[in-house]
Amino acid sequence: MKKRLPRALAAILALMLASCTATSAPTQDSDIKTLRIGIDSDILKLDPAYAYDFTTNPVINQITQGLLFFDPNNQLSPHLASSWSTQDNIEFIFQIRDDVVFSDGAPMQMEDVAYSLNRHLDPNVASLLAGNFARVESIEQTGEWELTIRLSDADATFANVLGGTTGHIVQKAFCEEAGSNFGSSAGGLIGTGPYKYSSGGWLTGTSVVLERNENYWNEADAGYYDVLEFLVIKEEATRVNALANGDVDVLTMPPASLLEGMYADSSITMLESPSYGLVFMAFNHAKEPFDNPLVHKAIAHGIDFATIASTLVKRAGSAPTSLPFSLDMAASEPARWAEYLANAPVYSYNPEKAKELLSEAGYESGLEISLMTNEDGLRNSICLAIQEQLDAIGVKVNINRVSGDEHTSYQFGEILDSDGLRAYDILMAGWSGDYPDISSTLQPLYLGGQTANAAAYSNAALNELIEEQLRAVDPSQRNTVLMQAIDIITEEMPYLVVFYPTRSYAVSNKVTGIGTTANWFANVHFQDARPAK
Amino acid sequence: MIATIAAIAVLVFFTVRLSPSDPIASITKGKTVSADTRQALIEQFHLDKSLSEQFIIWLNGMFHGDLGESYQYRQSVSFLIKQRVSTTLGLAALATSIAFALSIPIGIISAVMQDSFIDKALSVFALVFVASPTYLIAIAFMYIFALKLKMFPSIGTGTFRHLVLPASAMALNMVALSARITRQSMIDELQSAYMLTANAKGLSKARAVLVHALRNALIPVITIASLQMGGMLIGAVLVETVFAMGGLGDLLISSIRSSDYPVVQAITMLMVAIFMLLSLLVDILYAVIDPRVRNTA
Numbered sequence: 001m002k003k004r005l006p007r008a009l010a011a012i013l014a015l016m017l018a019s020c021t022a023t024s025a026p027t028q029d030s031d032i033k034t035l036r037i038g039i040d041s042d043i044l045k046l047d048p049a050y051a052y053d054f055t056t057n058p059v060i061n062q063i064t065q066g067l068l069f070f071d072p073n074n075q076l077s078p079h080l081a082s083s084w085s086t087q088d089n090i091e092f093i094f095q096i097r098d099d100v101v102f103s104d105g106a107p108m109q110m111e112d113v114a115y116s117l118n119r120h121l122d123p124n125v126a127s128l129l130a131g132n133f134a135r136v137e138s139i140e141q142t143g144e145w146e147l148t149i150r151l152s153d154a155d156a157t158f159a160n161v162l163g164g165t166t167g168h169i170v171q172k173a174f175c176e177e178a179g180s181n182f183g184s185s186a187g188g189l190i191g192t193g194p195y196k197y198s199s200g201g202w203l204t205g206t207s208v209v210l211e212r213n214e215n216y217w218n219e220a221d222a223g224y225y226d227v228l229e230f231l232v233i234k235e236e237a238t239r240v241n242a243l244a245n246g247d248v249d250v251l252t253m254p255p256a257s258l259l260e261g262m263y264a265d266s267s268i269t270m271l272e273s274p275s276y277g278l279v280f281m282a283f284n285h286a287k288e289p290f291d292n293p294l295v296h297k298a299i300a301h302g303i304d305f306a307t308i309a310s311t312l313v314k315r316a317g318s319a320p321t322s323l324p325f326s327l328d329m330a331a332s333e334p335a336r337w338a339e340y341l342a343n344a345p346v347y348s349y350n351p352e353k354a355k356e357l358l359s360e361a362g363y364e365s366g367l368e369i370s371l372m373t374n375e376d377g378l379r380n381s382i383c384l385a386i387q388e389q390l391d392a393i394g395v396k397v398n399i400n401r402v403s404g405d406e407h408t409s410y411q412f413g414e415i416l417d418s419d420g421l422r423a424y425d426i427l428m429a430g431w432s433g434d435y436p437d438i439s440s441t442l443q444p445l446y447l448g449g450q451t452a453n454a455a456a457y458s459n460a461a462l463n464e465l466i467e468e469q470l471r472a473v474d475p476s477q478r479n480t481v482l483m484q485a486i487d488i489i490t491e492e493m494p495y496l497v498v499f500y501p502t503r504s505y506a507v508s509n510k511v512t513g514i515g516t517t518a519n520w521f522a523n524v525h526f527q528d529a530r531p532a533k
Numbered sequence: 534m535i536a537t538i539a540a541i542a543v544l545v546f547f548t549v550r551l552s553p554s555d556p557i558a559s560i561t562k563g564k565t566v567s568a569d570t571r572q573a574l575i576e577q578f579h580l581d582k583s584l585s586e587q588f589i590i591w592l593n594g595m596f597h598g599d600l601g602e603s604y605q606y607r608q609s610v611s612f613l614i615k616q617r618v619s620t621t622l623g624l625a626a627l628a629t630s631i632a633f634a635l636s637i638p639i640g641i642i643s644a645v646m647q648d649s650f651i652d653k654a655l656s657v658f659a660l661v662f663v664a665s666p667t668y669l670i671a672i673a674f675m676y677i678f679a680l681k682l683k684m685f686p687s688i689g690t691g692t693f694r695h696l697v698l699p700a701s702a703m704a705l706n707m708v709a710l711s712a713r714i715t716r717q718s719m720i721d722e723l724q725s726a727y728m729l730t731a732n733a734k735g736l737s738k739a740r741a742v743l744v745h746a747l748r749n750a751l752i753p754v755i756t757i758a759s760l761q762m763g764g765m766l767i768g769a770v771l772v773e774t775v776f777a778m779g780g781l782g783d784l785l786i787s788s789i790r791s792s793d794y795p796v797v798q799a800i801t802m803l804m805v806a807i808f809m810l811l812s813l814l815v816d817i818l819y820a821v822i823d824p825r826v827r828n829t830a
Contacts, residue, residue: 042779042787044562044605044606044607045606045607045608050607052562053562123567123569123570123572123573124573124577126560126561126566126570126573126574128561128562130566130567130570131566181608183607184606184607184608184609184612185608185612185616186608186612203616203690203779204606204608204613204616204617204779204784205616205617205779205780205783205784205787206617206620206689206690206777206778206779207689207779231688231689231777232777232779233688233777234774234777234783235774235775235777237672238675238687238688238774238775238776238777239777241675241676241679241680241687242687242688242777244680245679245680245683245687247686247687247688247689248688403790404790405790405791405792408562409555409558412558414555414558
């Protein structure tokens with residue numbers, strides 16, 4: 001009897017402990033070369049149609065490949081397509097490679113290509129990238145290895161879309177067989193990339209394990225590491241410690257608040273590049289007086305963005321101009337764009353001028369506004385600086401901090417007030433263009449009626465110019481139209497740029513070969529990684 | 534018991550739906566989708582049905598082992614839970630074992646050596662850990678044992694070694710409370726009449742304390758431990774985050790944040806079931822320890 005109690009306890013605990021060994025660790029065979037990559041949140045799905053964020057993409061990009069891709073100089077280049085052409089920005093013709101093989105050894109067929117692209121148009125797939133194909137009218141095989149995509153309306157930037165995950169090819173037979181299981185941890189996917197996924201390799205919330213594709217069609221591009229292990233590390237300090245401790249070799253999203261220490265750590269190499277992004281303040285045009293350009297300009301003059309960039313943003317980004325993109329976005333004629341920028345209006349810090357503009361707008365006695373932001377530490381510090389600076393020009397700022405997901409819902413117009421209008425005064429948020437073209441910022445943010453148009457801004461002349469540049473076939477002519485569009489934007493300032501984020505990767509000194517470009521979102525390829533000598 | 538579960542099911546189902554966010558927005562990550570896609574999703578997730586119909590569908594599925602499909606992951610909820618439950622249960626079990634292994638000897642020593650220097654030192658030790666947040670202990674443990682001494686991995690799951698640091702961090706908080714309760718409870722028992730009898734019979738002090746007094750003193754300790762163990766399943770989220778373990782707590786938090794109703798419902802119900810199971814086990818343990826409970830039952 002007296003021994004029964006400890007035994008009973010031991011039995012219960014042993015039972016529970018036994019359960020924890022059920023998930024067996026990947027065997028640590030010393031002959032297997034593994035590259036460990038720390039990511040800041042879990043991936044969404046193992047499906048290129050759901051790869052539209054900074055953690056899902058770096059994983060998917062190792063498994064599937066696109067018709068086109070961006071080379072290290074950010075030039076759109078052929079990949080699974082050997083060439084492409086368009087005469088009118090309406091009909092795009094792709095010559096598809098006939099020598100591509102899926103990771104299971106089966107050759108890639110035209111039906112795989114057409115099927116993969118058509119998935120974005122299928123409501124039952126509910127592709128997150130369907131918006132990129134909004135103008136696609138048809139996707140058809142028009143020759144033995146020729147594919148033609150027809151648009152309903154001209155779009156000069158359309159080919160860029162196929163350089164990202166929207167243009168990635170999955171195996172039709174596998175996808176159809178897996179059905180609704182496709183892209184799940186158990187179901188997985190089959191692609192043509194240098195790494196492949198095996199069922200169960202994704203332990204949701206914890207890790208994704210990929211193995212080298214032994215059937216890879218492009219031998220010259222094959223990966224060195226046998227295994228890529230992506231580890232989900234949400235806690236910022238843990239992520240940095242894991243790199244310092246050698247538990248991971250690469251961090252795709254080093255936390256902005258800990259960048260300084262990482263730059264100081266001699267065992268870490270920091271790779272950085274400009275991004276296609278911006279952090280902005282959107283004036284909600286659905287509410288007075290935030291539709292008034294005088295108020296926009298007053299607030300622009302009331303905030304010392306240059307000092308905010310040098311004292312708060314530091315390595316996380318660069319100081320803004322009145323343009324809603326950094327010049328890294330200019331797809332052609334960079335010199336012409338530099339000249340355009342040099343002549344663009346400047347709204348520099350000038351509290352006196354700010355007060356003048358405010359009284360001109362009818363608010364000489366001041367204004368009380370609310371500024372919504374998410375929980376991001378850097379953005380909160382910036383909001384506090386803005387609060388203090390605007391107080392000096394008689395604008396009282398109430399900072400409204402909401403959770404990340406709630407913030408996203410506000411930004412994309414899912415949370416509206418009882419009148420069906422956006423429910424904030426000014427929203428601080430971020431946007432990142434999908435490809436190196438100014439249009440990938442202009443269209444979503446400034447075209448009337450877009451969900452990403454957080455300013456609820458619409459200007460008939462601008463809307464027309466945005467459409468017109470999409471029709472322009474000649475790049476120089478197109479830039480002329482884009483500049484006319486930006487003339488309107490810099491005059492009305494529906495958004496203020498807070499800073500242009502810098503993208504960085506943190507890599508252990510034990511690893512070399514990983515490059516980063518402004519377009520890393522679409523094209524970081526870990527097959528280039530090697531152990532450092 | 535069935536009534537309790539039913540009441541909780543109703544409560545859980547309808548309260549998560551009080552949130553103002555649009556489930557379709559959660560499913561599509563706020564992307565613009567065509568009307569056709571929206572309609573397809575609405576049908577797929579039964580969002581065109583009334584709330585009470587949705588409730589019946591959910592309840593019916595639950596009885597058939599189908600917990601629905603996660604909005605954020607678009608895969609089966611039971612699969613997601615299956616992948617993660619072992620991490621959290623393992624953590625809770627190891628933490629409880631460590632807590633018992635430490636707190637009972639500490640409690641006994643303190644009681645036997647009541648008001649001595651050792652008793653006071655152990656009290657201070659307990660107080661410090663009761664007052665330290667698990668999160669802080671976890672970070673300190675990671676720094677000392679993983680980063681500096683390199684004795685354990687700093688992140689991840691899968692092996693027993695991965696569990697040691699996070700479980701110890703969770704246990705310390707529990708040790709402190711359990712040790713205090715063991716001590717108090719032991720002091721009460723040591724002063725009772727049967728201890729005098731035991732002494733008079735010539736029983737060794739060790740036997741009297743460890744066999745007779747301890748058994749009676751354990752009842753309140755087990756009561757508290759069972760409550761703490763239940764709490765740990767959720768409390769584990771802190772160490773799961775610090776050590777990047779991605780357990781059940783982590784899944785619950787991310788599901789709440791992205792309005793992933795099916796997952797929130799399923800985990801909540803699972804927690805309720807585990808709590809109820811634990812209290813059943815405790816009742817059985819009472820009976821094992823105390824014959825009086827057995828006889829009345």
